[in-house]
Amino acid sequence: MKNNRSVNVFYGHVATGVASMFFGTWLSTQYVAYALGYQAQLGPFAFVLFGIPIYEPWAWFMWAYHYEPYAPQVFSMASWITYGSFFFMVCVMVVLAIHRAKKGGQTGAYGTARWATEKELADSGLCGDHGVVLAQSNDARFHTEANAEGDVQWIMDRSGKALLRHNGPEHVFCFAPTRSGKGIGLVIPTMLTWPASVIAYDIKKELWTATAGWRQQFSHCWRFEPTAPDSVRFNPLLEIRKGEYEVRDVQNVADILVDPDGSKERHDHWEKTGHSLLVGVILHVLYAEKDKSLSGVANFLSDPGRGIADTLNFMLSYPHLGDRPHPVVAACAREMMNKSENELSGVVSTAMSFLGLYRDPIIGRNTAVSDFCIQDLMYADRPVSLYLVVPPSDIDRTKPLIRLILNQLGRRLTEQLEMPGTHKRNRLLMMLDEFPSLGRLGFFETELAFMAGYGIKCFMIAQSLNQIEKAYGQNNSILDNAHVRVTYGALDERTAKRISDLLGQATEKRVQKNLAGGRLSPWLGHIMESEQETPRPLLTPGEILQLPGSEALVMVGNLPPYRAKKIMYYQDPRFSQRAWLPAPDGHEEQWRELIRQPENHWFSSPRTEPQSTGPCCDGTVTDGLAATGGVDTVLTERDHEVELPDAAIPEHDMAMPEIPESCLLASSLMDEAEDVRGHEPDDDFDRKSIRNRSAERSRQIEFGSNNFGGGDLPL
Numbered sequence: 001m002k003n004n005r006s007v008n009v010f011y012g013h014v015a016t017g018v019a020s021m022f023f024g025t026w027l028s029t030q031y032v033a034y035a036l037g038y039q040a041q042l043g044p045f046a047f048v049l050f051g052i053p054i055y056e057p058w059a060w061f062m063w064a065y066h067y068e069p070y071a072p073q074v075f076s077m078a079s080w081i082t083y084g085s086f087f088f089m090v091c092v093m094v095v096l097a098i099h100r101a102k103k104g105g106q107t108g109a110y111g112t113a114r115w116a117t118e119k120e121l122a123d124s125g126l127c128g129d130h131g132v133v134l135a136q137s138n139d140a141r142f143h144t145e146a147n148a149e150g151d152v153q154w155i156m157d158r159s160g161k162a163l164l165r166h167n168g169p170e171h172v173f174c175f176a177p178t179r180s181g182k183g184i185g186l187v188i189p190t191m192l193t194w195p196a197s198v199i200a201y202d203i204k205k206e207l208w209t210a211t212a213g214w215r216q217q218f219s220h221c222w223r224f225e226p227t228a229p230d231s232v233r234f235n236p237l238l239e240i241r242k243g244e245y246e247v248r249d250v251q252n253v254a255d256i257l258v259d260p261d262g263s264k265e266r267h268d269h270w271e272k273t274g275h276s277l278l279v280g281v282i283l284h285v286l287y288a289e290k291d292k293s294l295s296g297v298a299n300f301l302s303d304p305g306r307g308i309a310d311t312l313n314f315m316l317s318y319p320h321l322g323d324r325p326h327p328v329v330a331a332c333a334r335e336m337m338n339k340s341e342n343e344l345s346g347v348v349s350t351a352m353s354f355l356g357l358y359r360d361p362i363i364g365r366n367t368a369v370s371d372f373c374i375q376d377l378m379y380a381d382r383p384v385s386l387y388l389v390v391p392p393s394d395i396d397r398t399k400p401l402i403r404l405i406l407n408q409l410g411r412r413l414t415e416q417l418e419m420p421g422t423h424k425r426n427r428l429l430m431m432l433d434e435f436p437s438l439g440r441l442g443f444f445e446t447e448l449a450f451m452a453g454y455g456i457k458c459f460m461i462a463q464s465l466n467q468i469e470k471a472y473g474q475n476n477s478i479l480d481n482a483h484v485r486v487t488y489g490a491l492d493e494r495t496a497k498r499i500s501d502l503l504g505q506a507t508e509k510r511v512q513k514n515l516a517g518g519r520l521s522p523w524l525g526h527i528m529e530s531e532q533e534t535p536r537p538l539l540t541p542g543e544i545l546q547l548p549g550s551e552a553l554v555m556v557g558n559l560p561p562y563r564a565k566k567i568m569y570y571q572d573p574r575f576s577q578r579a580w581l582p583a584p585d586g587h588e589e590q591w592r593e594l595i596r597q598p599e600n601h602w603f604s605s606p607r608t609e610p611q612s613t614g615p616c617c618d619g620t621v622t623d624g625l626a627a628t629g630g631v632d633t634v635l636t637e638r639d640h641e642v643e644l645p646d647a648a649i650p651e652h653d654m655a656m657p658e659i660p661e662s663c664l665l666a667s668s669l670m671d672e673a674e675d676v677r678g679h680e681p682d683d684d685f686d687r688k689s690i691r692n693r694s695a696e697r698s699r700q701i702e703f704g705s706n707n708f709g710g711g712d713l714p715l
Contacts, residue, residue: 174186178463188211199431208389258274281297315329434461
């Protein structure tokens with residue numbers, strides 16, 4: 001077909017040239033006849049058109065032979081007309097040749113991949129003032145410089161004129177090898193500009209120290225560090241709803257407990273029966289025990305004062321529902337009692353192996369009660385910034401707890417689009433750096449497909465494709481649900497090949513010349529040139545492995561990829577002036593920001609003793625740990641609830657911001673908190689007045705509310 005097209009083009013060019021010569025010569029003949037007055041000596045004409053004799057096109061050549069000496073000027077003009085026709089023919093041929101060449105250059109037989117232009121980026125909204133930070137335009141300039149230790153660093157000479165940001169509901173995924181700058185180029189800049197709620201997985205505590213000081217000015221800033229004594233507290237069991245949803249919620253908790261690494265596709269007999277035992281024990285602890293936590297579950301199963309048979313009998317006979325036991329608890333207890341002693345011992349040992357983490361006294365204390373609720377992330381009057389801080393040395397040990405929190409968060413916030421009686425929601429950004437280290441989150445992979453419809457945007461970062469496939473398998477859907485993809489290059493061939501395939505391939509022309517001639521000939525006897533179309537990746541895997549350290553590739557659905565420049569926040573005044581402000585460290589300083597929580601009825605049990613103060617996540621009130629080191633006690637009701645008013649987010653310019661009134665108030669509130677914690681429960685100290693006074697002073701501060709589509713903080 002290609003050869004036929006070439007032949008047709010050749011015949012078309014020839015026909016155009018012949019036609020131009022023919023009409024040029026005919027025009028010369030008619031001009032000579034007109035100039036000589038159509039005399040009879042010119043010979044017979046072919047026909048008459050509109051009263052004008054029309055002669056044969058080539059007749060003027062014979063006339064010039066016989067009559068040119070008698071009318072030289074007439075025949076000279078006829079010659080120029082003929083020359084003009086030849087010139088016109090040449091021009092037509094050149095134009096057609098150029099058109100053919102240009103048309104051939106736009107072919108896309110093997111692909112049409114190309115780099116996006118800045119206009120396309122602007123039209124797609126990536127150059128706006130809102131959203132997560134991806135990169136900066138490629139007009140930024142960098143140079144390399146070696147430090148005193150000999151390490152080569154990239155120094156930014158000039159920042160790009162535009163930041164690439166994505167504010168849509170779609171998820172973002174990033175391939176970034178270790179030490180490639182994903183924290184300084186993606187995570188921290190986004191945390192310093194995202195105006196709504198955020199939950200950040202912070203392994204090195206770098207995000208907390210670098211961004212919490214800024215985010216504290218317009219949001220509740222909480223640091224949940226389960227291995228630290230000064231962390232805020234969260235009890236996953238208090239997120240279980242009493243009533244018709246309680247069994248489902250307990251089973252979801254048990255699912256995560258029996259699969260702490262997320263690496264098991266199927267469970268063996270011991271894990272399945274251990275799951276059944278945990279469901280029954282958790283329900284019993286919530287209904288009947290004072291310590292309603294996972295540490296309390298472990299203590300209940302391993303109570304040194306009674307054997308497992310007595311424990312099961314107690315579960316079977318306890319009146320959970322007024323005058324009768326809970327049917328699920330009773331069924332679980334009976335199922336365990338029907339097993340042989342050896343099998344029961346194995347089941348209990350398996351269940352206890354999943355609860356060993358919560359025997360750590362610090363983790364037990366941080367999971368005994370709750371200072372916040374999951375609903376606060378999207379339904380509070382102000383945004384909430386929750387940092388899940390885990391030191392690298394405890395990643396594997398605390399993985400089950402972090403997985404449990406993310407599981408509850410994902411399930412609870414995607415149950416319904418709006419909570420009854422509510423009319424606004426904060427958007428939620430899940431900043432999951434090194435998220436494959438959490439293992440396979442099966443629910444997370446499934447819910448990515450529809451999580452965006454509930455106002456939850458995920459920003460996931462991994463080092464390589466191997467990391468994802470190790471956790472989720474080869475046929476996972478993580479990348480399939482990421483509308484925006486950013487890469488800082490790769491260090492392994494498989495990831496580089498995948499990125500190259502994502503960029504696509506273009507069609508390019510290759511010209512091949514064949515030269516022929518004698519070895520001693522002064523000139524070539526024959527030159528033949530051929531043109532061939534071949535496919536070529538926009539970037540080969542080798543070029544991706546060699547991607548400069550200052551460049552990033554941004555791939556957005558329905559848009560050509562863009563070769564951008566990285567952001568280094570500490571070298572960019574747009575971000576550096578917001579970073580590293582004093583973070584609200586210490587439980588007392590964060591305690592003042594605790595907000596009104598939804599009610600939870602687990603503490604209506606008559607076994608619960610009201611002996612404490614302070615707001616708790618489930619609609620109850622808590623105090624710190626008792627002087628003896630026991631778990632927190634809980635009140636049945638809250639006498640006072642703090643509601644913060646709606647207000648606009650304060651405007652901030654690029655200058656170093658002044659310390660807001662909320663921060664100036666922190667010291668006085670901390671003193672009041674110390675007064676509360678310094679008195680024993682039996683003192684005649686008015687704890688309620690202190691808490692009410694702190695709430696009243698908090699009302700004096702205007703904080704910003706951020707609706708579902710709220711604007712960003714200005715850069």
